[in-house]
Amino acid sequence: MxxxxxxxxxxxxxxxxxxxxxxxxxxxxxxxxxxxxxxxxLATPASLAELRERxxxxxxxxxxxxxxxxxxxxxxxxxxxxxxxxxxxxxVQRFWVSAQIVLVAVVCASxxxxxxxxxxxxxxxxxxxxxxxxxxxxxxxxxxxxxxxxLLLFFGLKLDWLPVVGYVAIAENPxxxxxxxxxxxxxxxLHEIGVLMRMARAxxxxxxxxxYITHARAKGLSELQVLTHHTFKNAFGPTWxxxxxxxxxLLGGIAVVETVFTIPGLGRLLVxxxxxxxxxxxxxxxxxxxxxxxxxxxxxxxxxPIFDPRVTAQ
Amino acid sequence: MTSTLTKSILLxxxxxxxxSAPSYxxxxxxxxxxxxxxxxxxxxxxxxxxxxxxxxxxxxxAYREGGTVAPMLAQKIDKSADNLTYTFELRSGLTFHNGxxxxxxxxxxxxxxxxxxxxDWRCRADFDGRNGLKVESVEALSPTTVRIxxxxxxxxxxxxxxxxxxxxxxxxHKDSLNADGSWKAPVGTGPFKFGEWRRGQYVxxxxxxxxxxxxxxxxxxAGGKRPLVQEVKFLVVPDPSSVxxxxxxxxxxxxxxxxxxxxxxxxxxxxxxxxxxxxxRNALLFQTKDPVFSKPEMRKALAAAIDLDQLVSTVSAVExxxxxxxxxxxxxxxxxxxxxxxxxxxxxxxxxxxxxxxKGERLKITTNxxxxxxxxxxxxxxxxxxxxxxxxxxxxxxxxxxxxxxxxKGNYQMMVHSYSxxxxxxxxxxxxxGPKAEQPRKVWxxxxxxxxxxxxxxxxxxxxRQKIFDELHKRMIEGTPxxxxxxxxEAWATSARVSGFVPWESRARAWEVSVKP
Numbered sequence: 071m072x073x074x075x076x077x078x079x080x081x082x083x084x085x086x087x088x089x090x091x092x093x094x095x096x097x098x099x100x101x102x103x104x105x106x107x108x109x110x111x112l113a114t115p116a117s118l119a120e121l122r123e124r125x126x127x128x129x130x131x132x133x134x135x136x137x138x139x140x141x142x143x144x145x146x147x148x149x150x151x152x153x154x155x156x157x158x159x160x161x162v163q164r165f166w167v168s169a170q171i172v173l174v175a176v177v178c179a180s181x182x183x184x185x186x187x188x189x190x191x192x193x194x195x196x197x198x199x200x201x202x203x204x205x206x207x208x209x210x211x212x213x214x215x216x217x218x219x220x221l222l223l224f225f226g227l228k229l230d231w232l233p234v235v236g237y238v239a240i241a242e243n244p245x246x247x248x249x250x251x252x253x254x255x256x257x258x259x260l261h262e263i264g265v266l267m268r269m270a271r272a273x274x275x276x277x278x279x280x281x282y283i284t285h286a287r288a289k290g291l292s293e294l295q296v297l298t299h300h301t302f303k304n305a306f307g308p309t310w311x312x313x314x315x316x317x318x319x320l321l322g323g324i325a326v327v328e329t330v331f332t333i334p335g336l337g338r339l340l341v342x343x344x345x346x347x348x349x350x351x352x353x354x355x356x357x358x359x360x361x362x363x364x365x366x367x368x369x370x371x372x373x374x375p376i377f378d379p380r381v382t383a384q
Numbered sequence: 385m386t387s388t389l390t391k392s393i394l395l396x397x398x399x400x401x402x403x404s405a406p407s408y409x410x411x412x413x414x415x416x417x418x419x420x421x422x423x424x425x426x427x428x429x430x431x432x433x434x435x436x437x438x439x440x441x442x443x444x445x446a447y448r449e450g451g452t453v454a455p456m457l458a459q460k461i462d463k464s465a466d467n468l469t470y471t472f473e474l475r476s477g478l479t480f481h482n483g484x485x486x487x488x489x490x491x492x493x494x495x496x497x498x499x500x501x502x503x504d505w506r507c508r509a510d511f512d513g514r515n516g517l518k519v520e521s522v523e524a525l526s527p528t529t530v531r532i533x534x535x536x537x538x539x540x541x542x543x544x545x546x547x548x549x550x551x552x553x554x555x556x557h558k559d560s561l562n563a564d565g566s567w568k569a570p571v572g573t574g575p576f577k578f579g580e581w582r583r584g585q586y587v588x589x590x591x592x593x594x595x596x597x598x599x600x601x602x603x604x605x606a607g608g609k610r611p612l613v614q615e616v617k618f619l620v621v622p623d624p625s626s627v628x629x630x631x632x633x634x635x636x637x638x639x640x641x642x643x644x645x646x647x648x649x650x651x652x653x654x655x656x657x658x659x660x661x662x663x664x665r666n667a668l669l670f671q672t673k674d675p676v677f678s679k680p681e682m683r684k685a686l687a688a689a690i691d692l693d694q695l696v697s698t699v700s701a702v703e704x705x706x707x708x709x710x711x712x713x714x715x716x717x718x719x720x721x722x723x724x725x726x727x728x729x730x731x732x733x734x735x736x737x738x739x740x741x742x743k744g745e746r747l748k749i750t751t752n753x754x755x756x757x758x759x760x761x762x763x764x765x766x767x768x769x770x771x772x773x774x775x776x777x778x779x780x781x782x783x784x785x786x787x788x789x790x791x792x793k794g795n796y797q798m799m800v801h802s803y804s805x806x807x808x809x810x811x812x813x814x815x816x817x818g819p820k821a822e823q824p825r826k827v828w829x830x831x832x833x834x835x836x837x838x839x840x841x842x843x844x845x846x847x848x849r850q851k852i853f854d855e856l857h858k859r860m861i862e863g864t865p866x867x868x869x870x871x872x873x874e875a876w877a878t879s880a881r882v883s884g885f886v887p888w889e890s891r892a893r894a895w896e897v898s899v900k901p
Contacts, residue, residue, distance in 0.1 A: 102785030106792055108421075108428065109506065111804055111815065112549070113792055114823055117509055124504065152421055153583060154428065164584070222629050235415075235621050235630040237585055329623045334584030338622070342418065347785050 071372075078371070082364040089360040090142070090353070094135055097344075097352050103127055104151045104347045125151060138353065147357070148350035152343070157354040161336065165321075165358065168328070168335035170240070171251060172320040175258035180313055183263045184306070187270025191278060191305075192297060202267065210264030218257040218330040225253060235332045254331045258324065262316060270309045277305040306377050314370030321366065322359035410614035412882070412899055414892045415621040415630065415639035417756070419584050424567045425551025426498070426505050431804075434548045435891050436587050436618050438605060440481075441554030441572030444472050444491065444530070445546045446605035449888060451663065451715050451807030453542045454606040456598075457486065457555055457573060467537035467844065474528040479594050480557040481570075481577040488524035494555045495522045502565075507550035516841075517541065539844045543808045548891075552605065575611035575895045587618040589894075602886050602896050609895040612884070616894040624755065631655050637879045637899060638892055642755060643701035646875050656878045659702045660887045663712040663805035663812070664872035666762060668749075669827050672865055673820065674797050676740075676747060683864040685736035686798075687726035689773040690766065696870045699761040704873040709857050710803075710812045712871050716846075717809045721854035724861050733773040746776045751800040752787035759800045762869065766800070794824035802872060805889050809853045810840045816866060817856075828865040 105121040106113065122128045126137070141148055147157035183206075190202040226234035232252055240247035277283065278301060286300050287293075325337030336355065343351035420433040425441050446456040455461055458472040478486035498505045499512065499519075511519045518535040525531050534541055545553045557571040569578045575597070576589035591611040600608045619636065621627050628645055630636030632654055641649060641657075649655050668686075670677040677683055692706040708725035711718050747770075751763040763779045770777050777798075782790070790796050806812040817837050818826035833856060840852040860866075876887040881900040886893070 100786065101782075102787075102789035106788045107785055108430075110430075110549075111788070111791065111801075111825070113825070114509070114515070116514060117506070118792070120509075152428070153419075154422065155583065160583075219625055222626065226629055227632055230633060233635060234633055235626050235635050236619055330626060332585075332619075332621050332623070332626055334582075334620075339584065345783070345785065 075368070075372070078368050082361070082368075085364060086357060086360055090139070090357055091135075093353050093356040094138065095131070097347075097349060098131060100347075102347055104349065107346055108151075138350070142357075147354035150343075150348055150351050152346045152348045152351070157350050160339070160351070161354050161358050164334060164336040164339045165362075167237075167239075167333060168324055168337060169321060171254050171258060171327070171333065171335070172317065172324060174251075175255045176262055176313065176317050176320065178255075179259050179262035179266055180309075182259075183266035184270045184309060186263075187267040187272075187309070188274045188297060188302060188305070190267070190271045191274035192293070194275060194278075199271075203271070206264040206267040206271075208264070209260050210268065212261070213326075214257055214261050214324075215326045215330055217260060218253065218327055221253045221256055222330065237331075237333055250331075250333075254324075254327050254333055257327055257331075258320065262320075265316060266309060266312060269312045270305070273308040274301060274305040277301050280304075303377055307374070310370060310374070310377060314367050317370075318363040318366040321362045410899065410901070411617050412613045412615070412894050412897060413617045413619050413630075413635065413637045414894060415627050415636045416587075416618050417620075417622055417640075419620045420581070420587055420618070422567070423570050423578060423581065423587075424503075425554040425556070425570065425572075426507055426549065427503060427551070427567075429506065429549060429551070431890065432618075434551070436589070437551060437554075437570065438548060438574065438891075439576040439589055439616065439894055440570045440574040440578055441551065441556055442574050442605075443545055443552035443554050445542050446552055447546045447548070447807055448604040448606045449602075449714075450604075451712070451717075453546045454603070456552070456606055457491075461542070468534055470532045470534070470541070471525070472530045472532070474530070475596070476528065477596055478573055479596075480559075480573055481592055481594075482557060482559050483594065484557055484559075486555060486573055487527045488530045489527070490557060491530045491555050492522050492524050493558065495519075495553070497556075498553065505550070507544070507547065507553075510544055510550070517544065537842050537844070539849065540808060540810055540841050543811065546605070548605065575609045576616055579615065585620060589616045589618070590614065597895075602888070602893065604888060605893075609893075611895055612898040613894065618892075631877050631879055634879045634881065637882045638885055638894075638897075639877055640756075640887075640890065640892070641875050641877045643758070643873070643875055646701050649877055654880045656880070656882075657875060658878070658885075658887055659873055659875045661704070661713065662872045662874055662889050663715070663807055664890065665707075665710060665712075665803040665812075666758060666869045666872060667801055667803060667816075668762075668766065668867040668869060669796070669799045669801055669816070670864070670866060671794060671797055671799075672827070672829065673794070676742075676745070677797065679740045680864060681736045681740035682742060684726075685733045685740060685742070685773070686770065686775065687864050687867055688729045688733035688736060689769050689775065690726070690867065690869075691728040691769060692725065692869065693728075695762065695765050695769070698765050699758045700870070700873060702873045702875050704870045706870050708861065708868050710815070710860070710868050711809045711853060711857070712805075712807075712812075715807070715809065717850055717853050719850060719854055722857050724858060726861065726864070726867070730773050737774065742775070744774065744776055746778055748778050748780050748797045749800060750780045750782065750787070750790055750796040750798065752784050753781050754784050754787075757802045758872075759802055763800045792825045794820060794826075805872075807889075809849075810837060813837050813840070813853070813856055828860065828863070830859065830863060830865070833859055833863075 105118050149156055186202055190199045193199045222234055225232045237250050238246045286296050325341045328335040328338040340355040416432045420436050422428040425437050442456050444458045445453050448454045459475040460473040462471040497503055509515050517538050520535055521533045523531045559571040562568045575592055575595045577592045579588035579590045581587045591614050597608050597610045624642050627639045649657055670683050696704050696706050709722035711722050749763045751759045767777045803815050816827040817833050820826050820829045836852050836856050840849050843849055874890050878885050884897040
């Protein structure tokens with residue numbers, strides 16, 4: 071097991087290196103730089119040159135990368151050009167805001183979608199199956215920003231139950247903090263239900279058609295036993311993989327949801343940084359997102375044997 | 385028994401009301417589209433940053449509505465006969481937020497700090513001689529008197545001191561810095577004090593009870609500035625839909641809204657709408673170095689193809705008016721001569737196109753997709769108007785940073801651009817007039833115009849300046865290096881509990897504003 075973890079961790083290093091180099095180069099290929107935006111339409115060549123020199127943007131790309139990479143090796147992601155804050159604490163602070171929304175939404179969505187998918191597959195072609203598939207397709211088809219706005223309109227404006235703008239940390243005020251998180255969590259929860267339910271249904275259907283299920287039924291096992299003991303364990307693998315991918319993807323940024331609900335999360339930090347050409351923050355965010363993605367998928371792989379004993383770390 | 389029970393219920397009710405009363409009863413919540421960049425005046429700033437910072441700090445002078453400059457911390461300004469020495473007498477009884485009195489030494493110290501390269505003040509080049517004007521000395525003559533000497537007569541010196549992007553050259557207390565000289569938080573003289581900055585969320589300012597307001601009402605960044613609310617919360621709300629929702633539910637008190645949202649918000653009884661024309665200008669720029677647009681006939685042909693009235697009424701949801709001048713209509717310099725404009729004449733356009741040798745080649749209009757700017761819509765309408773006279777154009781839509789990069793490099797054929805507000809006409813013309821070889825962002829590279837502008841920056845006589853600006857406008861229309869289209873009209877919405885808010889130049893001003901509990 072330890073060798074598996076070590077080898078997977080080592081495999082992550084080239085991935086992160088490729089991400090670091092490609093983000094560093096690609097962001098600099100886009101026209102415009104922080105100095106251009108900071109000085110606006112009154113910039114003179116002299117003032118631009120002065121600011122670029124101060125920001126270190128006048129150096130060659132190799133020199134800039136060398137400096138950044140040197141700091142990276144000692145765990146320093148640099149300082150934000152826009153806000154002058156150290157990047158790593160900024161990212162960690164914003165990440166926790168996003169993570170609490172994503173984790174709750176994905177866990178809740180999994181708890182609802184997986185049983186619903188299994189039931190839909192079990193009752194294939196019934197009215198219940200059709201209804202569940204229709205709901206899943208509908209939820210999957212609605213863009214998250216629009217779903218968020220609908221919730222905002224209903225719970226915020228019509229019912230006036232939930233705050234529509236602002237954010238309060240749960241640690242600061244648990245009740246008010248929770249109120250601010252309800253709608254973003256609900257938005258992601260509804261969207262991810264559609265994604266996970268379809269996968270759970272498809273993989274269950276595949277398993278239900280296998281001979282050993284027929285054999286189990288022929289032995290006289292109840293449908294509940296067939297579903298829980300024989301179907302679920304074998305059918306959950308692909309859904310579990312998808313949960314890992316979804317989690318990794320969402321933890322990397324839910325910028326749209328964060329923008330609609332004014333949540334100061336990682337996604338909004340990244341989008342704002344891209345528009346401001348805040349290179350250190352963009353590079354730091356992308357590297358962090360890649361790291362989280364690799365970590366989540368490693369954890370997912372390590373959990374596989376729990377659901378399917380045939381799969382081992384070896 | 386019943387009476388006791390009733391009293392208990394009433395008392396409990398009162399207690400519940402007390403503890404559940406919204407904490408924002410005396411808080412004015414103002415929406416910002418993006419977080420501020422910092423609190424250090426004139427350093428690492430943008431418009432939202434200036435808006436917040438200038439609630440906490442003030443300079444010797446400040447902009448008035450109409451674009452003139454008035455004393456702010458100064459009570460009186462005397463100028464020497466040679467126009468090189470300015471003597472500022474400070475208002476008596478002024479104090480900083482920490483209670484310390486404002487003295488001439490603070491003015492000198494603040495100035496020296498700005499001019500220190502370590503401060504990274506964005507306007508240093510405008511005062512150290514690199515751009516002509518140089519402040520040669522700043523001295524404290526007495527505890528309340530400051531003398532500033534400059535190298536050459538300048539009509540723009542006081543305007544430059546008042547510039548909001550320079551942080552109004554704010555006078556701040558030494559407590560604004562940490563012991564190591566780094567920036568901590570502004571300890572200024574403005575009507576509100578720094579409270580808290582939650583990055584990405586909000587900036588909270590609290591009322592400065594010791595603020596000594598000038599008499600009179602709102603007048604730009606000058607005039608009366610009484611802080612009437614206990615707190616001002618500048619809340620970061622990037623999404624326009626969330627801004628609307630916040631206004632309707634009363635969670636936002638003041639916000640600038642998109643023109644496209646105005647019609648919808650007009651029907652909302654809990655929201656009050658106001659519109660105001662600003663000095664920001666929407667313009668069509670021609671790259672006169674481009675082979676096609678180096679021909680004046682070509683530029684004039686495009687000018688004749690534009691029905692400005694129709695363009696403005698189509699793209700602006702609020703009551704914008706065409707303005708072919710770079711001087712805004714509420715300026716004291718907006719004379720009859722500034723009303724000179726190109727005439728919409730499709731037949732003339734076709735004739736000029738033939739003279740220019742245009743043979744239907746595709747031309748490119750660069751514009752951007754910023755939500756707050758009508759640039760994209762302007763480009764779409766222009767494309768249709770040009771097509772009407774046989775000019776083929778493509779629209780190249782880029783995001784803001786790319787747009788600015790191309791603008792500063794002059795990397796475009798035609799560009800729909802929104803110039804930021806410049807209240808003095810000389811600064812306004814300076815935006816686009818100058819040698820392209822030195823500054824590629826300049827659009828109008830006409831030696832006579834450059835010479836006239838230099839004169840306007842030095843001469844202080846209003847009548848003479850007016851003549852120059854009128855001449856400049858006439859030459860601009862004749863040469864057609866760019867087409868001014870209309871001034872930006874801003875739309876602001878306030879919640880029902882707000883009174884006293886008046887929009888001005890895209891800046892939220894929280895002073896002289898009160899909220900109902």
